Amino acid sequence: MPKRSAKSLVFDWCELTPTDEDWNRDPADLAWQVLELHTIRAFEERLLAFKGLGLVHGPVHSSIGQEAVAVGATAALHSGDRIVATHRAHHEVLAQAMTWARPSGFDPRTDKMPDAVQEVVTRTLAEVMGLAAGWCGGRGGSMHLHAPEVGVLGTSAIVAGGVAAATGAAWAGRYLGADAIVVCFLGDGAVNQGVFHEAVNLGALWNAPVLYLVENNGYAVATSSRDGAHLHAGLLSQRAAAYDLPARVVDGMDPVAVRAAVEDAAADLRRGGHPVLVEALTYRFLHHGGDLPGHAFGYRDKAEEDAWARRDPVAGFGRALADRGLLSPQEQDPLRAEAQALVRRAVDACSVDGREVRADRWPDPRTVSQGAQSDGRELAGVRYAPEAPAAPTRELTYVQAIAAVTARRMDADDRVIVLGEEVGHMGGGAYQATRGLAERFPGRVLDTPISEAGFCGFACGAAMAGLRPVVEIMFPDFALVAADQLFNHIGNLRHMYGGRMPMPIMCRTRIAIGVGYGGQHSMDPVGLFALFPGWRIVAPASAYEYIGLFNAALRCEDPVLIVEHQALYERAGLVPDEDADYLLPLDRARVVTPGDRVTVLAYSAMVPRIEALAADNDAVELVDLRALDPAHVDYATIGASLRKTGALVIADESTRSCSVAATIAHECTARFFDDLDGPVLRVSGADAPKPVSRVLEQAAIPSDEQILAAIRAAAQREA
Ligand SMILES: Cc1ncc(C[n+]2csc(CCOP(=O)(O)OP(=O)(O)O)c2C)c(N)n1
Ligand SMILES: [Mg+2]
Numbered sequence: 001m002p003k004r005s006a007k008s009l010v011f012d013w014c015e016l017t018p019t020d021e022d023w024n025r026d027p028a029d030l031a032w033q034v035l036e037l038h039t040i041r042a043f044e045e046r047l048l049a050f051k052g053l054g055l056v057h058g059p060v061h062s063s064i065g066q067e068a069v070a071v072g073a074t075a076a077l078h079s080g081d082r083i084v085a086t087h088r089a090h091h092e093v094l095a096q097a098m099t100w101a102r103p104s105g106f107d108p109r110t111d112k113m114p115d116a117v118q119e120v121v122t123r124t125l126a127e128v129m130g131l132a133a134g135w136c137g138g139r140g141g142s143m144h145l146h147a148p149e150v151g152v153l154g155t156s157a158i159v160a161g162g163v164a165a166a167t168g169a170a171w172a173g174r175y176l177g178a179d180a181i182v183v184c185f186l187g188d189g190a191v192n193q194g195v196f197h198e199a200v201n202l203g204a205l206w207n208a209p210v211l212y213l214v215e216n217n218g219y220a221v222a223t224s225s226r227d228g229a230h231l232h233a234g235l236l237s238q239r240a241a242a243y244d245l246p247a248r249v250v251d252g253m254d255p256v257a258v259r260a261a262v263e264d265a266a267a268d269l270r271r272g273g274h275p276v277l278v279e280a281l282t283y284r285f286l287h288h289g290g291d292l293p294g295h296a297f298g299y300r301d302k303a304e305e306d307a308w309a310r311r312d313p314v315a316g317f318g319r320a321l322a323d324r325g326l327l328s329p330q331e332q333d334p335l336r337a338e339a340q341a342l343v344r345r346a347v348d349a350c351s352v353d354g355r356e357v358r359a360d361r362w363p364d365p366r367t368v369s370q371g372a373q374s375d376g377r378e379l380a381g382v383r384y385a386p387e388a389p390a391a392p393t394r395e396l397t398y399v400q401a402i403a404a405v406t407a408r409r410m411d412a413d414d415r416v417i418v419l420g421e422e423v424g425h426m427g428g429g430a431y432q433a434t435r436g437l438a439e440r441f442p443g444r445v446l447d448t449p450i451s452e453a454g455f456c457g458f459a460c461g462a463a464m465a466g467l468r469p470v471v472e473i474m475f476p477d478f479a480l481v482a483a484d485q486l487f488n489h490i491g492n493l494r495h496m497y498g499g500r501m502p503m504p505i506m507c508r509t510r511i512a513i514g515v516g517y518g519g520q521h522s523m524d525p526v527g528l529f530a531l532f533p534g535w536r537i538v539a540p541a542s543a544y545e546y547i548g549l550f551n552a553a554l555r556c557e558d559p560v561l562i563v564e565h566q567a568l569y570e571r572a573g574l575v576p577d578e579d580a581d582y583l584l585p586l587d588r589a590r591v592v593t594p595g596d597r598v599t600v601l602a603y604s605a606m607v608p609r610i611e612a613l614a615a616d617n618d619a620v621e622l623v624d625l626r627a628l629d630p631a632h633v634d635y636a637t638i639g640a641s642l643r644k645t646g647a648l649v650i651a652d653e654s655t656r657s658c659s660v661a662a663t664i665a666h667e668c669t670a671r672f673f674d675d676l677d678g679p680v681l682r683v684s685g686a687d688a689p690k691p692v693s694r695v696l697e698q699a700a701i702p703s704d705e706q707i708l709a710a711i712r713a714a715a716q717r718e719a
Contacts, residue, residue, distance in 0.1 A: 012246040013237060022260040023324060028107035030321060033071050033255050034332055035108045036098055037314045038339030039121065040067045040091045046343055046354075047090070047128060048291040055357055057130050058141050063091035065285035068313035069215050070095040072258025073183055073280075076266055080180035082151045082173075084166035084461075087143040088215075088284075089155040092185050094124055100150040108335055113342070120150055122346040129350055132363040136498035139363075146497035153182070153464055154497060158488055159220075160186060160193035163212070164457020165464060165489065167203040167275075170210035172465035175417075175443075181209040181269045182461075183262070189220025191239050192230060195484070198454025200275070204243040206446065209269040211262065212240075212277045215252065217284040222299035240277035252280030253313045256320075283308040371499015372533040373631060374557045382552070385582035387590055389544050393574040401543035401575060402508070402564070403428060403435040405550045406470060408580045410441050413468065416554065419446040419455055420472030420508075431510070431569060434472065452482035456507075460490045463505045468554055473509040475517070476525035476563075490559045491534035502557035503534065506550075510564035511604060513653050513701060519689030522697075524654035526603070526628050529561045530663065537628040538586055539563040541607040543573035545626065548584030556586060563628075565605040587627045589634035591641065595621035597715040599641040601650045601664065603628060610651060613704055619715045621645050628660055630667075639672050646677040647714040653701045656684040678717045681710045 044062045051060045063070070070091035074083070077099070085092045097120035106114065127134025128142045135147040143157035153169055156162040166184030173180050190196055191214060203210050216225055216236055223230050233239065240247035246268075250261040258280055265276040285308070287294045295302045321327040347354050350361060396404065410416045418437055420429075424445040428435030438445040448455040452473065459469035473479055479486055486507070494503050513522050529535045536558050540546040546564075553560035576582065589601075592611055597619035602610050607624045614620040621641050627634055642648060648668055650661040665680040686700040 009241070011238075011241040013241070015249045016257065016261045016264065017251070018254065018257045018260045022256050023326070027326060028105070028109070029075065030326055031107065031109050031331070031335055032102065033075060034318065034321070034327065034335045035339050036071045036095050037067050037255070037317060038336045039098065039342050040070065040094050041314050042340045042343040043094060043121065043125065044090060046347060049354075050129070051290065053355065055129060055351060056142070058143075059289045060128075060142060061088040061289050062286050062291070063088055065308065065313070066215060066217055066252065066282045067091050068255040068317065069213070069252045069258055069280045069282055072255035073185075073213055073262045074099045075255065075259045076262035077151075077183065078180065080151075080178060081183065081266070082153045082169065082180065083183045083185065084153050084162040084169070085155045085185040086159070086162065086187055086190070087155070087157040088187065089145060089185065090124065090128070090142070093145050093147065093152050093155065094121065096152055097124065097147055097150040108338060109331060113338060118342060118345055121342045122349045123147070125343075125346040126350050126361065129357060130363075131350055131357070131361040133349070133361060136496065137363050137367075139498055140496055144496050146493075146501060148501070153461070154493065156489065158484055160190035160196045161484060161489060162186075163190065163196050164199035164202070164454050164485060165461030167199045167208050167210050168458035168461025169465040170203070170461070171206055171208035171458070172462040172467045174209050176466060179270060181211060181266055183211045183213055185213050185215055187220060188214060188216040188218070188225035188236055189223070189230070190214070191236060195453040195457060197242070198449075198451035199457060200240075200243050200245070200277075201449060201451065202454050202458050203275040204245055205449070207272070208275060210275045211265050211269060212275060213262070214277065214279045215282055216279050217282050219284060219288070219294070219300070221288045222294075222297060224299070237277060237279040245275055245277055247277045247279065249279045249281065252282030253311045253316060255313065255317055283311075285309065369533075372495040373536065374494075374502065378555055378557050379552065379586070382555075382583055384585050385548055389574050389576045392577040394577045395572045396543045396575050397570050397572050398543045398546060398564070399431060399433050399569040401546040401573075402433040402550075403437065405547040405580065406434065407437055407440060409551070409554050410437065410444060412581075413554075415466065415468045416470060417444045417446065417462065417467055418470045418472070419448055419459060421448055421450055421474050423447060423472050429472065430474070433508070433564075452478050453485050456482040457485040457489065459505050460485060460493070460503070463503050464501065468504045468506070470506045470508060470554075473507060475512055475521045476509045476523040477520050479509065479525055479528065487532045491532035494534055494558070503559050504554075504557045505559040506553050506562060507559065508562045508564060510566055510569070511653070512566045513690060514697065515566055516692050516694060516697060517690075518692040522690035524652065524658070524685075525561065526563060527654055527658040527660045530628060530630055530660045533631065534559060535629055536560045536586055536632060537563065538626060539604040539628060540626070541568065541604055541624050542571070544575050545584060547575055547580065548582050549586065549626070551581060552583040552586050555583070560586070563604055567605040568608075571608070587632035587634060589626055589637040590624045591637065592622040592624050593620065595619050595645065597645055598647040598649060598711055599623060599638065599645045600711060601625050601638065601648070602652065606651055606653060610707060613707060614711065617711070620711060625664075630663060633664060633667070635667065635671055638668060639675070642668070642672045642675045646675060647717065648676060648680045649683065649710045649714050650680065651683040651702060651707055651710070653685050655689070656687040659684045678714065681714050683707050683710045
């Protein structure tokens with residue numbers, strides 16, 4: 001039997017209880033907290049009634065019982081501090097928004113309620129009801145709230161979905177010189193999600209000023225967090241030990257305790273300390289959603305609920321204030337009345353007598369798709385470069401162009417950071433695409449742990465906080481590991497949050513088809529990303545195009561996927577000798593070679609390949625699609641070509657069922673039916689993962705003969 005060492009790990013863990021000093025606050029602040037607690041309670045009660053009357057479309061996850069966590073935590077924040085929260089966040093959004101709207105020194109006992117406070121309550125109610133005046137124009141509803149003007153970065157309905165973004169936003173804030181922190185609220189259920197661990201690790205590694213506030217309300221739907229059913233560790237807060245972060249446990253039914261704990265942790269963060277995990281012990285009074293108690297569903301009993309009800313945070317705070325002689329019941333009554341009036345006025349603004357939605361408050365159905373992508377104003381007026389480099393020129397390989405243009409943009413704009421696996425190591429990554437950047441831009445090239453969901457989500461938060469992250473996904477297949485962050489978040493948020501939030505992330509990835517990497521490293525990601533309307537997609541086929549499209553992409557306020565290809569990396573091409581800032585449009589195809597009998601659409605490495613194959617064939621008009629997201633495929637250029645040729649072949653290497661060519665073929669048939677003399681022909685990869693065996697991999701991508709046969713068939717009008 002091996003001998004065990006006497007060493008043991010020490011973990012900075014403690015419970016925090018408030019002292020008399022923590023109660024010794026400005027009476028106006030205590031009165032404000034009473035007002036907030038009652039406002040949240042009245043708001044939630046009204047929402048549940050509205051749900052019953054059909055005035056709320058979608059779930060209502062009420063925060064009744066948990067108000068003290070929100071009120072205590074936001075009371076500890078400074079102006080400029082922001083929050084990220086979850087599907088259950090009405091209390092946090094209201095508390096944060098009201099706190100931001102509160103004029104300094106405002107005393108709710110004596111001063112007239114400012115319009116700004118009323119407005120945040122009304123906008124929150126309007127959003128939950130799906131109305132135009134809501135924070136997100138009614139698109140987000142209860143679970144997807146975004147109110148940057150009052151310090152709410154965003155809430156996510158994906159359990160743990162916002163933890164990485166909170167971490168990235170906190171890091172970005174410090175990078176940009178702010179003294180602010182981010183409080184990331186999450187539930188007890190969220191600590192079992194992989195992205196929680198990835199994000200907390202990044203926060204710890206890179207010292208992001210983020211406070212992870214776990215609102216342990218005892219349950220994730222019907223699964224208890226206190227009976228060992230989904231948490232093997234006896235203590236939830238033990239999770240912090242794995243990342244060597246301090247953990248604090250506090251009574252979440254007491255706003256004074258929560259405020260003291262958050263203030264303590266925040267002070268540490270502001271001094272440059274590590275992230276902190278605070279676990280607030282609280283209780284969800286009702287079932288997961290709706291107005292029934294949990295015991296109605298059999299997973300807990302009434303005795304347990306009654307015991308917690310005796311610790312009601314709203315009533316309890318009121319009693320404690322009275323017992324301590326700080327605020328008498330007579331002084332609290334008008335505060336409760338004022339809270340109810342705030343909610344009543346919000347109800348009047350959104351409904352007719354609380355019975356039906358005011359018809360003129362709905363958003364215009366014609367705006368349903370607006371804002372899924374930017375309207376392009378950030379690129380308006382740009383003078384694009386010609387399709388070929390102007391002399392004098394020099395030669396650069398494709399991969400050298402990647403490093404050169406990234407360096408150029410980092411030089412010009414401090415907001416540009418680079419992150420990904422090995423981007424700084426080995427001189428510049430496994431393929432030298434980030435060569436020299438780490439040495440030249442210390443602190444801005446972040447070698448990430450292998451945690452795609454964590455670092456993509458981190459980039460999402462950094463972009464929301466004002467940076468322009470360039471993320472390298474080593475192989476496109478790994479995008480699936482980060483799919484929730486890339487698609488549910490990065491690709492969706494702009495639209496879901498009302499269409500006004502820029503999401504300037506660039507994601508670089510390289511197709512590695514043809515080098516024997518097999519079924520988990522050989523993806524063409526275009527078809528996948530094209531499923532999500534927030535993403536723009538470009539595939540530069542030469543060094544010259546790479547620089548021009550990269551420059552445009554970094555000016556664009558949408559997430560842009562730049563698709564590279566292993567087969568292009570060592571290809572040399574001409575680029576301008578001096579101008580490294582030229583732009584090429586993100587929505588235009590390029591006619592590579594003119595022809596008169598058949599249009600061939602291709603992108604990335606298929607472009608030079610088909611160009612060589614059809615070099616002597618005057619019939620072929622080869623068009624490099626270049627822009628591949630459905631909103632920006634250049635149908636004008638394709639249509640002009642088809643009017644000339646009357647026949648269409650689309651060629652790509654993707655697995656056939658994952659290929660964007662299906663969508664493009666459909667669009668071309670619908671738009672240009674009269675110009676087509678025959679069916680659109682597709683040449684694509686086999687409908688199978690790419691195998692490793694050299695002969696099988698070759699069989700899985702279109703052969704020269706297949707491409708030429710399709711061109712011949714189309715040219716001869718034989719399907
Ligand atoms: C990734 C993901 N899985 C499952 C769900 C469905 N779901 C919504 S809330 C929830 C429970 C979350 O529990 P917890 O994190 O403790 O938050 P609470 O509801 O208690 O506030 C579940 C399973 C989801 N929204 N997202
Ligand atoms: Mg919970």
